Amino acid sequence: MSPSPHLAGAWFARQGWSPFAFQERVWQAVAEGESGLLHASTGAGKTYAVWFAALHRFAEGGSATASNQSAPLTVLWITPMRALAADTARALEAPLKDLDIAWDIGLRTGDTGSAERARQGRRLPSALVTTPESLTLLLTRADARQAFAGLRMLVVDEWHELLGNKRGVQLQLALARLRQWNPTLIVWGLSATLGNQTHALEVLLHPGHGRLVQGLTPKTLQVDTLLPPTLERFPWAGHLGLRMLPQVVEELETAATSLVFTNTRSQAELWYQALLDARPDWAGLIALHHGSLSREVRDWVERGLKDGRLKAVVCTSSLDLGVDFLPVERVLQIGSPKGVARLMQRAGRSGHAPGRPSRVTLVPTHSLELVEAAAARDAVAARRVEARLSPEKPLDVLVQHLVSMALGGGFRPDALFAEVRHAWAYRHLGEAKWAWALAFVRHGGHSLTAYPDYRRVEPDEHGVWRVPSRRLALRHRMSIGTIVSDAALTVKFWRQGGSGGALGSVEEGFIARLRPGDCFLFAGRLLELVRVDNMTVYVRRASGRKPAVPRWNGGRMPLSTELADALVDQLGAAARGEFANVEMQRVRPLLEVQQAWSALPTATSLLAEVLKSREGWHLFLYPFAGRHVHLGLANLLAWRVAQRQPVTFSIAVNDYGFELLSPTEVDWARWLTPALFGHEHLLADVLASLNAGEMARRRFREIARIAGLVFSGYPGAQKSARQLQASSGLFFEVFRQYDPDNLLLAQAEEEVLRQELDVTRLEQALRRLQERHLDIRPIKRPTPLAFPLLVERFREGMSTEKLADRIARMVRDLEKAAGPGGPESAVEIGQPSLERDDDLSRRPRAPRQRKTGLPRQRKTAGR
Structure with missing residues (x-):
């Protein structure tokens, strides 16, 4: 009897x-x-929509069999x-006992213990919840085809989080x-925040077709x-x-229970400590x-x-996705979410149940984020995802996949080529690139x-391609995955005669x-470093001293196009004298100074400010295209101008615009023409304007x-990030010198x-x-x-202290020039916590000056 x-x-x-x-x-x-593909708001019931569909079609009801054996692997749930x-x-697992269904549920992730892995090696559960990496690892089993013989349905949860990257x-x-x-x-994807659902469905089910189901359930999402x-x-x-x-x-x-989201782990550490100090x-x-x-x-x-x-x-984003915490009543977002989908996802952590409203409160870290907050609320209301x-x-x-499949029973090249082209990303893979990958x-x-x-x-x-040695097989299994970061060191308490419990991991670069x-x-x-030994950081508790804050890679997010457009709409309304919401009314004094000293950007204008100072000639340009685009755009424009006039530039960028500073005068009214923003020969010009070789390295x-050229080491003997970088750099140079047509070099440049x-997005920005x-x-002072x-x-x-002093002096002078209407205290810096979390341990150093006509690339950190 099947459950109906x-x-x-x-x-x-x-x-x-x-x-x-x-x-x-x-x-x-x-x-x-x-x-x-099921697309429905967070907390609407997507999980049980697909889970009960699987139970209705595949589960056998009634009591367990005489051998008390659960059903074989039937459903894979990817998270x-x-x-x-x-x-x-x-x-x-919740409904199985009530419905008397003889299924068992298993977990297979990086956290799964060896005993559980051994049990799964003997027999997989009826439904297995796993990650893309663990699924690939299962496919490397020699008996993988037999192990998955009973699989009938696969569910991909939070498909939007995988769609746009190599994990996807x-x-x-x-x-x-598995389809072969x-x-x-049967394959179903679940998502709550996708702006291109048709593409998401096509990628998931290629080359087949399927149904797009919209979960149009009432869901109030309040943004304040x-x-x-x-x-x-x-x-x-930088104030955080x-x-x-x-x-x-x-x-x-x-509220009884709240989540306070930050955009970086460093920010989370600081806010947690600040809350604990305050209460x-x-x-x-x-x-x-x-x-x-x-x-x-975490558990x-x-x-x-x-x-x-x-x-x-x-x-941080560690709690962004689909985790069901019913007691959570409030969500606070520290700083701009930088994207509409991210804000909606985090808002959905509150009221995580059908029919319950979700509320997110934005906490601006500086005044301009009030404008972003107003823009975010409008974008969410319009579902500009x-x-x-x-x-x-x-x-x-x-x-990597070829080696994995060689482990999983071996493959014949022609058959695997046809199979790989059934993945959307490789649907146009040509025979030449396939032959290169095989070689x-x-x-x-x-x-x-010459290297074994x-x-x-x-x-x-028999013509079946296999991995020839157990050692190579072990190395490959330990390297499966597409998530790459600096080497992580385990943090443990120091104990005399031994070590204490692990606190987590921190990147080696810090x-x-x-x-x-x-x-x-x-x-x-607050921890004091005792020693570093064998990829382990030993620490003891400390007190009373100024700390550094670990900086993890991958924490800086650019402003999305959708949120940037909504932000410019708010500024355009302010230029017309419209301040329709509390955020814009509050930020009105700032915008009025901007309007009086210069102008406000609009959707139909490109604001350029030109300033002469003791440092040189400044151009401030505001495309509102996000930091990544601004970095490429600033270098591109500087390079194009330098081809016409010998000049050296320093560059700074943030999400709103960029600055070009030159020691000699530049007639920007002459050079800022539509031709300067032309997108013809864009790739060649971008590569010429940047140190593209070093970026590609x-x-x-x-x-x-990912391709398996470098091995990060065995457990307890991992290679350092410097060793891995040196190894990959050696391959990079060898390929450039002896194998210039190596397709991995071309991929590095493309990425x-x-x-x-x-x-x-840069090309789209140039067209706009x-x-x-x-x-x-022309402006007399910074706006x-x-x-x-x-x-x-x-x-x-500058060091943190010198930077704080200089900012304080500048702000006092600017507030004085702006006249009444500013804060009672022009600036309250004291000893700020800069958003560049590594600034807390930065030592002073003098800025470098480029001697060529090419622009000097500067890293930035403003949110």
């Missing part, structure tokens, strides 16, 4: 629920053997995060293999803003909003959660949220033929700057790691353009700038929009 929709409806009724129409549509589609995996497994491509390849084994496999008590008319990115601490504490007091009585009631903490810490925090025992949790696009033909992922895994290409370690796959006497006795914040504690480290510089009216404004860009440039050559 009637039984599912009865189970829903026992929970006090009624099925939604979209859930019943999914049940019907799966009953008819259809695949598809992008470990925290989400554990939560999903609990949700899937890895999953596409795994899906192609079972052409009737915590207004600062005073307004800075000359803001700068800690002056808003009293208001944040007041907001947390009004010592909350010790044990507030917690910290981010991906570098140990699994035990404890998640259980506390589930049980409603925690007052607040300061977190960002699109996610799948990468195309990443060869490093393909090379690369067989002998390392033209330049590595790169003969990773060889055909046997620890390398510290000496024994230095202090840093980690896991919500850095990108190649990730590609070399620099597509990811680091976002050249597609050509259509706008150029509004050049509220220009001031943050000056601060970005100052950061590079």
